[in-house]
Amino acid sequence: MILHGDADASAPIDLCGRRLAELVPGNRYREYAGAGHGIFITHADQIDQDLFDFIEA
Known part of the structure; x- marks a missing residue:
């Protein structure tokens, strides 16, 4: 999983x-x-959800 801010x-x-x-x-x-x-820090809620989705997949 690669996460990046624009x-x-x-x-x-x-x-x-x-x-x-x-x-x-x-x-x-x-x-x-x-x-x-x-x-x-700034997008913690979104990142948490994306990580949970990634782990479940």
Whole structure:
């Protein structure tokens, strides 16, 4: 599972999240609109739900 915010200035989404998703076969990729580098704090509820869904799958 690859999680990435589209507003991350420290790790730009095109260079990091989207590129990693292209390189890792069979991954589950999720982008979070407006999320920066502190995604696990600012989008905790969404991430928790996505992780639970991933684990159940």
